[in-house]
Amino acid sequence: MIATIDFIERKFTEFNRIIFNGSLKPLPFRLSNAxxxxxxxxxxxxxxLFGGWKYSDFVLVxxxxxxxxxxxxxxxxxxxMxxxxxxxxxxxxxxxxxxxxRGMQQDINTRFGRKIAISHRPAKGELENDTQTRVHYVCVSKFSDGRTGVTTVARTRLFMLWDKIGDFPDVIQSKWYVSADSFFNRFPRSITLKIYRVSESELEPVLAKAKALVRDGNVIRVK
Ligand SMILES: [Zn+2]
Structure with missing residues (x-):
């Protein structure tokens, strides 16, 4: 079946009651073409203030x-959920x-006979879930108009795109990073050169935790 808001809402209410003891607050639902x-x-x-994150404004997509x-x-x-x-x-x-x-997933699978997967990767026809942890090779580029863009590249394309990114029109500076932040999951991995514009304020905390990469001849390594 194709998901509908009605279906999601009905299931959310049902599972909230039987699995989560009604503890989850209502939240907006959205459909995506992703x-x-x-x-x-x-x-x-x-x-x-003293470290860590405060999470809010949840939307289930x-x-x-x-x-x-x-x-x-x-x-x-x-x-x-x-x-x-x-x-x-x-x-x-x-x-x-x-x-x-994992604890909750296994518990729910056992108690309710479900087959919830840890990641969305293994099953046929499924693609990765956005919050999954993966390693990303990322190039952050600055454009002459002051804007910022990111390119996530497959490991196998790293060398090739490392050289090419400077040829991109209006790119005045590029820096490379390796990061496991799920922020980068949203960008398709480039086989050809593609730069996605991002807001600097969104990128800054992510890069603070990323490791810079340097290239020495035929070796690309963490700085
Ligand atoms: Zn997940």
């Missing part, structure tokens, strides 16, 4: 691009699908 994920929990995060098995659609909704439970309770997990996530 090809890159089945489900996604969107949110904003703000740095707390489900892709309507594919005709999916109803059970898979339900499992996708529950998967995002686990993220919502963790982040709305301001819990800090060991990674995007860390110990807390």
């Amino acid at each position: 090809r890159t994920f089945l489900g996604q929990l969107r949110y904003t995060r703000k740095r707390k 489900i892709s309507k691009r594919k005709d999916l098995d109803e059970t898979l659609l339900e499992d996708t909704i529950i998967h995002e 686990i993220h919502y439970y963790i982040l709305s309770n301001q819990l800090t997990d060991s990674s995007a699908h860390g110990k807390i996530f």
Whole structure:
């Protein structure tokens, strides 16, 4: 079946009651045409005064691009509800699908006979979930008009694009990083050279945790 807002709302209410003891607050639902994920929990995060993040403004997004098995659609909704439970309770997990996530996922699978996957990667026809932790090779470029752009490249294309990015029109500076931040999951990995504009304020905290890369001849390494 193709996801509808009605369906998501109905399932959210049902699973909230039977799985989460009604503890999840209502949140907006949205449908997406995305090809890159089945489900996604969107949110904003703000740095707390003494470290860590404060999560808010949650939106549960489900892709309507594919005709999916109803059970898979339900499992996708529950998967995002686990993220919502963790982040709305301001819990800090060991990674995007860390110990807390896995504990809840396994518990729900056992108690309710579900088949919620940890990541969305393995199943046929499914693509990666947006909060999954992956390593990204990223080039951050500055344009002559002051704007900033990012390119995430496949490891195998790193050398080739490292050389080419300076040829991009109006690029005045490029820096390379390696990062595991899920911020970069939203950008398709470039095979050809493509730069996606981003806001600097959004990028800054992500880069603060990234490692800069340098190139010495045939070796690209962490600075
Ligand atoms: Zn996930």
